Amino acid sequence: MIETVMLSCxxxxxxxxxxxxxxxxxxxxxxxxxxxxxxxECRLTVTADGVYLETRRDDD
Structure with a gap:
């Protein structure tokens, strides 16, 4: 399942x-x-409702 998502830096x-x-x-x-x-640093979570992308700084 390939999807386009919005990523906030x-x-x-x-x-x-x-x-x-x-x-x-x-x-x-x-x-x-x-x-x-x-x-x-991206964490992709896949659920029955779709995909969720969590982002954070790599230096945290």
Whole structure:
């Protein structure tokens, strides 16, 4: 299940679209911000209702 979600960068505050693949279930990964290039720690949770993306700074 590939979906487009909105990601809000915890460094620069910009929001942009990104594509996630929920077919592998819950995941944790690092994605660089498309605006400021800082590393964002992403946690993807897959439920029956859809996918949820939680983001936080990599240095927290």
């Amino acid at each position: 915890p460094y620069c505050g910009e929001t942009y679209e990104t594509v996630v693949d929920g077919s592998a279930g819950n995941q944790a990964y690092i994605e660089d911000c498309a605006v400021c290039c800082q590393p964002i």
